[in-house]
Amino acid sequence: MSQYFNEMFDGASVRPPYSTLEHWAREMSADLRSLKQSEAEALFRRIGITFAVYGEGGDPDRLIPFDMFPRVFSAGEWRKLEAGVKQRARALNAFLADVYGRGEIVKAGRIPAHLVYKNAAYEKAAVGFMPPLGVFSHIVGIDLVRTGPEDFFVLEDNCRTPSGVSYMLENREIMMRMFPHLFQESRIAPVEAYPNLLKRTFASVAPQKCDRDPTIVILTPGHFNSAYYEHSFLADMMGVELVEGQDLFVSGDFCYMRTTEGPKKVDVIYRRLDDDFIDPLCFRPDSMLGVPGLMNVYRSGGVTICSAPGAGVADDKAIYTYVPEMVRFYLGEEPILANVPTWQCAKADDCKYVLENLKDLVVKEVHGSGGYGMLVGPKSTKEEIEIFRHKIEDRPDNYIAQPTLALSTCPTFVEDGVAPRHVDLRPYCLVGKDVELVPGGLTRVALTEGSLVVNSSQGGGVKDTWVMAE
Amino acid sequence: MKLQVRHKTTYRFDPPTRSMVQSLRLTPSAFEGQQINAWDITCDAGDCPVETGSSFTEGAGDHIMTVSVRGEVTEFTVTVTGEVETSDCSGVVKGLRDKVPPLAYLRQTTASWPNAVLKDLARDTLIDLGTAGVLQQAHALSKATSDALDFLPGETEASTSAAEAIGIGKGVCQDFTHVLIGMARASDIPARYVTGYLLSGSDGSAHEASHAWAELYVAGLGWVGFDAANECCPDERYIRLGSGFDAIDAAPIRGISVGEVDQEMLEELLVDVAVTQMQQ
Numbered sequence: 001m002s003q004y005f006n007e008m009f010d011g012a013s014v015r016p017p018y019s020t021l022e023h024w025a026r027e028m029s030a031d032l033r034s035l036k037q038s039e040a041e042a043l044f045r046r047i048g049i050t051f052a053v054y055g056e057g058g059d060p061d062r063l064i065p066f067d068m069f070p071r072v073f074s075a076g077e078w079r080k081l082e083a084g085v086k087q088r089a090r091a092l093n094a095f096l097a098d099v100y101g102r103g104e105i106v107k108a109g110r111i112p113a114h115l116v117y118k119n120a121a122y123e124k125a126a127v128g129f130m131p132p133l134g135v136f137s138h139i140v141g142i143d144l145v146r147t148g149p150e151d152f153f154v155l156e157d158n159c160r161t162p163s164g165v166s167y168m169l170e171n172r173e174i175m176m177r178m179f180p181h182l183f184q185e186s187r188i189a190p191v192e193a194y195p196n197l198l199k200r201t202f203a204s205v206a207p208q209k210c211d212r213d214p215t216i217v218i219l220t221p222g223h224f225n226s227a228y229y230e231h232s233f234l235a236d237m238m239g240v241e242l243v244e245g246q247d248l249f250v251s252g253d254f255c256y257m258r259t260t261e262g263p264k265k266v267d268v269i270y271r272r273l274d275d276d277f278i279d280p281l282c283f284r285p286d287s288m289l290g291v292p293g294l295m296n297v298y299r300s301g302g303v304t305i306c307s308a309p310g311a312g313v314a315d316d317k318a319i320y321t322y323v324p325e326m327v328r329f330y331l332g333e334e335p336i337l338a339n340v341p342t343w344q345c346a347k348a349d350d351c352k353y354v355l356e357n358l359k360d361l362v363v364k365e366v367h368g369s370g371g372y373g374m375l376v377g378p379k380s381t382k383e384e385i386e387i388f389r390h391k392i393e394d395r396p397d398n399y400i401a402q403p404t405l406a407l408s409t410c411p412t413f414v415e416d417g418v419a420p421r422h423v424d425l426r427p428y429c430l431v432g433k434d435v436e437l438v439p440g441g442l443t444r445v446a447l448t449e450g451s452l453v454v455n456s457s458q459g460g461g462v463k464d465t466w467v468m469a470e
Numbered sequence: 471m472k473l474q475v476r477h478k479t480t481y482r483f484d485p486p487t488r489s490m491v492q493s494l495r496l497t498p499s500a501f502e503g504q505q506i507n508a509w510d511i512t513c514d515a516g517d518c519p520v521e522t523g524s525s526f527t528e529g530a531g532d533h534i535m536t537v538s539v540r541g542e543v544t545e546f547t548v549t550v551t552g553e554v555e556t557s558d559c560s561g562v563v564k565g566l567r568d569k570v571p572p573l574a575y576l577r578q579t580t581a582s583w584p585n586a587v588l589k590d591l592a593r594d595t596l597i598d599l600g601t602a603g604v605l606q607q608a609h610a611l612s613k614a615t616s617d618a619l620d621f622l623p624g625e626t627e628a629s630t631s632a633a634e635a636i637g638i639g640k641g642v643c644q645d646f647t648h649v650l651i652g653m654a655r656a657s658d659i660p661a662r663y664v665t666g667y668l669l670s671g672s673d674g675s676a677h678e679a680s681h682a683w684a685e686l687y688v689a690g691l692g693w694v695g696f697d698a699a700n701e702c703c704p705d706e707r708y709i710r711l712g713s714g715f716d717a718i719d720a721a722p723i724r725g726i727s728v729g730e731v732d733q734e735m736l737e738e739l740l741v742d743v744a745v746t747q748m749q750q
Contacts, residue, residue, distance in 0.1 A: 118576050124715070127570045250523075250536060252538070253523045253536075281725070292726040296536040300523060
């Protein structure tokens with residue numbers, strides 16, 4: 001008996017949301033399967049969805065592996081997830097508005113001041129300016145894992161510019177093309193409204209000075225960026241311009257886009273570059289990726305930047321521990337989604353425990369992402385553990401540790417049939433005038449047997465994620 | 471004391487720019503130590519119109535304004551004239567509308583980054599003090615900075631860091647300030663870089679009329695200015711313009727000019743500052 005929660009099988013019986021799929025997979029011949037798999041790959045190649053992996057070399061246009069076996073949630077399961085994700089997104093935004101304003105949560109002693117204000121992601125230049133509707137993080141990506149029928153945990157929050165939503169949309173598109181009958185037999189909630197909702201979210205946070213239909217653009221660092229495909233995809237889907245820094249300029253109180261018909265005023269910028277690169281006159285002076293003077297226009301209310309500069313202080317792994325506290329403090333509610341218990345190596349007691357139990361823990365860098373620079377104790381050699389021990393002893397405040405979670409498994413096509421593989425989930429919550437969540441998200445799957453690391457940079461794949469309609 | 475400022479900055483470009491944008495932190499904010507009687511900024515780009523954005527006040531209390539010029543500019547001039555009434559507050563900055571939590575100023579930058587020499591100097595300086603309060607520690611660090619560097623223009627550059635300056639042992643006000651804030655932050659004392667003007671000679675044209683010094687945060691007292699280059703705390707001879715993490719972040723003028731692609735543009739900078747005391 002496996003120690004992991006299997007999302008399809010309850011012992012020998014199939015859980016209801018998976019009944020159609022179990023039958024579908026059982027009936028599928030090996031030939032049809034490999035035919036469909038290569039059809040899917042051809043489709044992905046044709047639409048050009050690729051994912052470059054940092055620091056690995058090799059083919060930068062490598063496809064992220066797509067697994068055809070969908071991951072399914074029942075309507076009831078999703079209701080709880082949706083409420084929990086929205087609650088968290090509201091609390092994170094309330095926190096950001098607070099720490100760049102009066103700092104009540106710090107004054108109340110609920111979060112240590114130094115964790116917030118000394119944080120590298122805390123932007124001094126953002127202090128004292130309240131963005132439209134008080135929203136700082138307009139797209140909140142919340143990484144969730146499941147360990148049991150009712151047990152979901154938040155692994156981390158992404159408040160800056162979480163990527164991957166193009167996979168959510170493309171995975172669905174391709175599944176519908178390849179297996180249309182599945183979508184006739186089951187009532188699966190659609191995700192295709194996402195680009196429209198995203199556009200509506202941006203329009204709702206246009207600056208007060210904007211007195212017409214707001215002009216929205218996506219600001220990309222350029223085609224060398226690993227998520228460039230997604231930037232152009234979203235611009236296409238929303239029907240807005242995809243621009244680079246050199247396409248925009250600041251004049252007086254506003255920001256303009258160069259067009260063939262002359263300068264056009266821009267109201268909302270969905271920026272897909274980090275704070276450091278937004279404006280060389282405010283942040284890194286050597287960066288040519290951004291727009292000189294943009295932060296001045298932003299802070300005098302001439303343009304909205306999504307997410308707001310400084311939003312990253314809410315998704316830091318050291319701050320993460322306090323998100324349940326934010327939910328209680330700002331919303332007066334109990335958190336619907338639980339955190340994973342986390343040890344802060346910056347605290348002496350925690351650090352001692354972590355060093356004594358490295359073989360059982362997952363250790364992460366506080367500012368790390370993408371599965372880099374982490375240790376999965378139970379899957380590591382003695383040497384790897386010793387190397388990490390030195391790293392932690394060197395810079396304890398750079399690390400946190402969590403228990404190795406028994407990530408749920410979902411049936412996945414493998415070499416010789418179907419086998420359980422570990423999965424996580426990233427839903428994308430939109431925050432503007434309304435807080436909205438399309439029923440779905442990005443399911444990442446660890447394709448290697450037994451692996452618990454689902455990051456695409458570490459050999460993970462993706463799946464279509466279904467939410468059954470009510 | 472009534473002080474009069476005239477500060478003219480001229481940029482010359484060869485070949486001309488295609489466009490330029492500047493962020494100006496060139497308007498002093500009022501606090502107990504200074505009241506602004508008059509202040510005026512004018513920009514001139516020859517035949518090209520200058521676009522000026524509205525001034526806004528950032529979290530740290532500084533007034534900021536954007537100016538931009540599109541078109542071929544060979545010469546751009548920013549002229550500041552003003553009249554400020556100052557008083558001696560022993561360096562204490564009281565009454566400034568400043569919302570940034572002091573802890574944010576514990577962060578080091580490339581310019582302030584303390585190497586082993588700076589860390590040792592900070593530690594040795596504070597060890598002798600025993601259980602002294604932060605104010606005494608701040609004074610001691612300022613004095614240690616004054617002792618460690620000789621004031622000598624021409625030995626360092628705009629890009630010289632605190633660590634490099636302490637190695638050279640000489641520098642100008644910018645270097646004294648980076649060394650002091652680097653050591654203060656290394657000692658867990660929030661510190662920031664301040665720019666402004668100084669009445670430093672009876673004729674008003676002595677060196678360093680355009681000046682920089684440090685502010686260190688002392689709980690209970692607030693931000694306190696320390697001018698390590700002149701071995702004193704700012705008094706009525708000082709006009710405070712603005713602050714930041716380091717010289718770049720606090721710069722009164724931060725700009726970018728864009729020239730033709732693949733063509734090197736020579737940028738010449740002329741600064742002329744005069745601070746004079748007005749007759750009562």
